[in-house]
Amino acid sequence: MRVVGIDCFGYNLRYAHGEYVMSGGRAATSEIGTLVRLRTDEGLEGWGEITPLGNRYLPTHWAEVRAALHTLAPALLGQDPTNVSAVRRTLDGVLLGGTYAKAAIDVACWDLLGKACGQPIATLLGGVLQEDFPLYEAVPLTSPEAMADFVVRREEAGIARFQLKVGNDPLEDAARTRAVVDAAAPDTLVVADANGGWNLRAAQLAVASMAGLPVFVEQPCRETEDCVFAMRHSSLPLVLDETVLTTTDVFRAKYDAGAVSVNIKISRVGGLTGAARMRDLMQDLDMMVSIEDTWGGDIVSAAVSHLAASTEPENFQNASFMNDWTDGHVAGHQPRSRNGRGAAPTGPGLGITVRTDGLESVFHIA
Numbered sequence: 001m002r003v004v005g006i007d008c009f010g011y012n013l014r015y016a017h018g019e020y021v022m023s024g025g026r027a028a029t030s031e032i033g034t035l036v037r038l039r040t041d042e043g044l045e046g047w048g049e050i051t052p053l054g055n056r057y058l059p060t061h062w063a064e065v066r067a068a069l070h071t072l073a074p075a076l077l078g079q080d081p082t083n084v085s086a087v088r089r090t091l092d093g094v095l096l097g098g099t100y101a102k103a104a105i106d107v108a109c110w111d112l113l114g115k116a117c118g119q120p121i122a123t124l125l126g127g128v129l130q131e132d133f134p135l136y137e138a139v140p141l142t143s144p145e146a147m148a149d150f151v152v153r154r155e156e157a158g159i160a161r162f163q164l165k166v167g168n169d170p171l172e173d174a175a176r177t178r179a180v181v182d183a184a185a186p187d188t189l190v191v192a193d194a195n196g197g198w199n200l201r202a203a204q205l206a207v208a209s210m211a212g213l214p215v216f217v218e219q220p221c222r223e224t225e226d227c228v229f230a231m232r233h234s235s236l237p238l239v240l241d242e243t244v245l246t247t248t249d250v251f252r253a254k255y256d257a258g259a260v261s262v263n264i265k266i267s268r269v270g271g272l273t274g275a276a277r278m279r280d281l282m283q284d285l286d287m288m289v290s291i292e293d294t295w296g297g298d299i300v301s302a303a304v305s306h307l308a309a310s311t312e313p314e315n316f317q318n319a320s321f322m323n324d325w326t327d328g329h330v331a332g333h334q335p336r337s338r339n340g341r342g343a344a345p346t347g348p349g350l351g352i353t354v355r356t357d358g359l360e361s362v363f364h365i366a
Helices: 062-076 084-094 099-117 144-156 170-183 200-209 224-230 247-255 272-284 298-309
Strands: 003-014 030-040 045-050 137-139 161-165 189-193 215-218 238-240 261-265 288-292 316-319 360-365
Touching: 003 062, 030 062, 030 099, 045 099, 045 298, 062 084, 062 099, 062 360, 084 099, 084 272, 099 272, 099 298, 137 144, 144 161, 144 170, 161 170, 170 189, 170 200, 200 224, 224 238, 224 247, 247 272, 261 272, 272 288, 272 298, 288 298, 298 316
Parallel strands: 137 161, 161 189, 189 215, 215 238, 238 261, 261 288, 288 316
Antiparallel strands: 003 030, 003 360, 030 045
């Protein structure tokens, strides 16, 4: 099989609950998504997606992603997309960096690999260990009362795991967290996620004020070393996210920071290849695994679902279906959650059918 054409499409994804607010004034009602389609000489197509969350969450944005894809695309012509490792070596020989753009191509290659052998990606990642799995939702940063109300409403839809956006004033953040814990059902899992928004002093104050609450604290500071310092005297379990990019970082997360879990974002680690490698290592280290991506719709949710379905249940914390959070329904809102749980499609590859109706044509190379 050989790649004979690469297409890049764009679209806007609106947030389903109005405005998505994070620490440091980072907020959005919609984001710009980019889809990649690889066409082959056998008539099969593979799809990937990269949708950054704004311009200040991670070190990339939509225009940078598209520029990188335009640089990388010509090198894909004539390549065998089912040889995922060889494709990655080719891309690394063209562009240093560009991890987020390469991630979309990596997912498209996995989609084609699955279609070529007639198997879902979850099977290729080791096999389905979870027929379905728990999903979480993020709770936008606002008043304690509004965040508690959000959790109660979403619990009625079956969601039992929540990631609270905090990271501003530490005492107010502690009040937000306490209000959610008080309003939520006793078995609801709550993570207070600062997205690196606290400095050292604020992180210490927030963590001390949350002492005794049944919550996880996620990425209190921007750097792993500062997270270690902030959590030094706390018994609250630590989750790391933005500072874990490689398998080496996974070791540091456990043995230096004492983290019990890492939130893997597929595009941040270069695609399903890197995410699966990190997932497997975390299972070997007996850490808890959370799986998601920066933002997105049906394609991102499908990729997440296959990695989640092939994860050992005893080491699985939760995943997110971004197509529940957004209107990015380019594949008929598939996969679709049911009562707070997700499942991987059973068809070959990603197991979804993408339609290009209404998408912006960014470039075509053949």
